[in-house]
Amino acid sequence: MLREAFEYLTTPCPPLARRFGYLSEMVALGARHRRQRRAWAPHVAACHRFVDQAMEWAAPGGRALIAGSGLLIEIPLQRLATRFDEVVLVDILHSRAVRRRVAGMANVRLVELDVSGALAPLAAALDTGGPLPTGFNAPIPDDGPFRFALSCNLLSQLPLLPLEAVERRAPATPAADRMAFALRMIHGHLCWLSAIAEHAALFTDIDASWIHGGTVTEIEDSTWGLALPAPDMSWLWDIAPAPEQDRRQDLRHSVGGWFDVRSVTSALPPC
Known part of the structure; x- marks a missing residue:
């Protein structure tokens, strides 16, 4: 508890991120990973395998953008930094541990950004009592385009x-x-x-299963009803074995990874 309190009080955090609870969420995620490191290990290894294969779709050199870089748990950062001339880690905030880790990496840069573009208009709508915003757009980075982009377990969480x-x-x-x-x-x-x-790739959780005594008792969709094509890779993530989130039930996520985002968007309504 003392570690989490210290992280919360000392982490640089943009006002919007603090207002919407992203700082608390980041601190809690780090604490959960420390408690469940062994249970998470197969998921982390699968993420690294996926990223290793996904980056091979792009030619070496150039610049890479990693969206939802978070605590860098699921990202093979050193291999990305070796393959690309510059790696830009994008998230709404970056922990002190992440800042320390990248401080000695000359070709890794941190950018704080709301990749959805929705938070500022939503805050204004909630403050004025207006309807939920519909016309927001994700900001296009000024220093693009990138040779490679990757969305890391972000889609369902947005x-x-x-x-x-x-x-x-x-x-x-x-x-x-x-x-x-x-x-x-x-x-x-x-x-x-x-x-x-x-070239862009992504991995994201697809559904969440509650499991009691080895039996699945409930499955919740994590993609908000969006019909995604079959992933190129899939794996399971034991994110919260009992009693982490529920005293009697385990929580397990199904995760999917797509090597080419355009193969996903081609099956959806036009952008």
């Missing part, structure tokens, strides 16, 4: 904390409006990935 804020501040918002907002975020993320790089 709407979660914004919708928690909607529930707190505007609980009367119709369910259809909330779902439309969530779908705008994740569809926009896929279009953004396709636009910023010569």
